[in-house]
Amino acid sequence: MAEIIPFKAVRPSADKVALVTTRPYDEYSAAELASWLDFNPFSFLHIVNFAYINQEKIDPIRRYQMVATKYSDFKRDGILLQDEKPAMFLYQIKTKKNNFIGILAGTSLQDYQNNVIKKHENTLQYRVENLKDYFNETRFNTEPVLMMYPDCEELQHWMTKKMLDTPLYDFSTTNRERHVVWKIDTEEELNFLKDTFDKFPNLYIADGHHRSATSDLLLKENGERASDNMNYFMSYLICETKIQINEYNRLIHDLNGMESDEFLHILKKDFTVEKVHEYWKPHKKYSFGMYLDGIFYSLTLKNIPDSDNVIEHLDAQILYETILHPLLNIKDLRTDSRITYIPGNKNIVELVNKIDNGEYKVGFILYPSSIEEIKTLADNNLTMPPKSTYIEPKLRNGLIIYEFQ
Missing domain, CATH: 3.90.1530.10 (Conserved hypothetical protein from pyrococcus furiosus pfu- 392566-001, ParB domain)
Structure with missing residues (x-):
């Protein structure tokens, strides 16, 4: 009450x-x-x-x-x-x-x-x-x-x-x-x-x-x-x-020593990678937008987690566990100086401009979390990854x- x-x-x-x-x-x-x-x-x-x-x-x-x-x-x-x-x-x-x-x-x-x-x-x-x-x-x-x-x-x-x-x-x-x-x-x-x-x-x-x-x-x-x-x-x-509820999109300074072709090849292990039209944003869960070298890509997760743990189904957590941490060596989402965030209510052109001018190498666009995900986390005393939502x-x-x- x-x-x-x-x-x-x-x-x-x-x-x-x-x-x-x-x-x-x-x-x-x-x-x-x-x-x-x-x-x-x-x-x-x-x-x-x-x-x-x-x-x-x-x-x-x-x-x-x-x-x-x-x-x-x-x-x-x-x-x-x-x-x-x-x-x-x-x-x-x-x-x-x-x-x-x-x-x-x-x-x-x-x-x-x-x-x-x-x-x-x-x-x-x-x-x-x-x-x-x-x-x-x-x-x-x-x-x-x-x-x-x-x-x-x-x-x-x-x-x-x-x-x-x-x-x-x-x-x-x-x-x-x-x-x-x-x-x-x-x-x-x-x-x-x-x-x-x-x-x-x-x-x-x-x-x-x-x-x-x-x-x-x-x-x-x-x-x-x-x-x-x-x-x-x-x-x-x-x-x-x-x-x-808006997402927080991610900008990364570099590819952790990889060339773009190598990075794209490795991504295909966990994602279906397709070139898409300009200024593309994901329209459903388990899919991500990526902007690299002036090109937009859609990344669709191949294997959806079969766990009942709601955290493992959060797109922000999936991105961290499949790309940011293992491939780009981003360990702490709060403190790592190689990553920054743009709230999803900002125009995607801002993300594009920061990459085109050389300030960052790659950007990831997420699908927003839902009210149901937030409530399920709270009901189970769980917490979201840092910078998951801009509300x-x-x-x-x-x-x-x-x-x-």
Whole structure:
């Protein structure tokens, strides 16, 4: 039974919301970042920038304290406002290709610890520790965990009806997205949502495993000093049939000392290899696209694994076990400097250009994993290989902020 709660959010004043909210910090190029910081004094980037600048010169704790100070300045100046009454939020994101609708609420760390909230990725302890220090000093989080719930017709009907109300926010962004937010704060509405989610046996983390693990560590380390808010973490709850799962495509610097003809010959042991038309992407499991020496190839696995282990059926794992590790000597998918990744929502031309200009030798295009694969892994306490999925939606920073104090 999944528990969700309303919370007293901090959020931008209505007249500045389009100016305050941002994409995740690491999505900005250096030039974009400099431009936003120079010309938009209301951007949330002015707050989080302190967490990243002069990383070698300033102690991390000091940088995080600077974030907290700038955050307080935004609240003092009325750019960010604290809600007086706990609420949840209905949040719609309309992109060029998708229309996402979900609920922002607090989710329970007790559910997380008891595996009511299921996970499918491992976390890196150093990242969890660093983020925990950040949370400890700043006392806020503005990036919700992306959480999936099962298809529910009654909940979908309620959301459709709620969207007829006047929204709290309705704004567009420079990357041509529209963001609409409705506040949910009546006792009747909140009780309906709480009761609805209480009927779900499980929720599944789609994206945000490090944030949820960090919230858990923060609660444990604060112990009896923990505030009530530390027992929960902010999540964006979306129907499992509505999220967009993209693949991560692979780029490799070299062929591990092999010539292209030799590499193609060896591939034919495990794959049916065929030349195909330009910009080809696989259309089913157990098949891969490959771009090498200006030519696209389709690679179709000859022998599908007969194991019941879902990991052995993941295309990302198959690629690793048949090509990346044994042939190209890529051992650690997280740390090997010879491999890099491009999310599947990017145009395949980007992969082609990086190979054509000599930056990389070969690229592999994967078929996206399914919701069923993710849930099966989570249900069996298994984890996906690194960089298996790029999941959307990606939410705006600085829109709805959850404070731990």
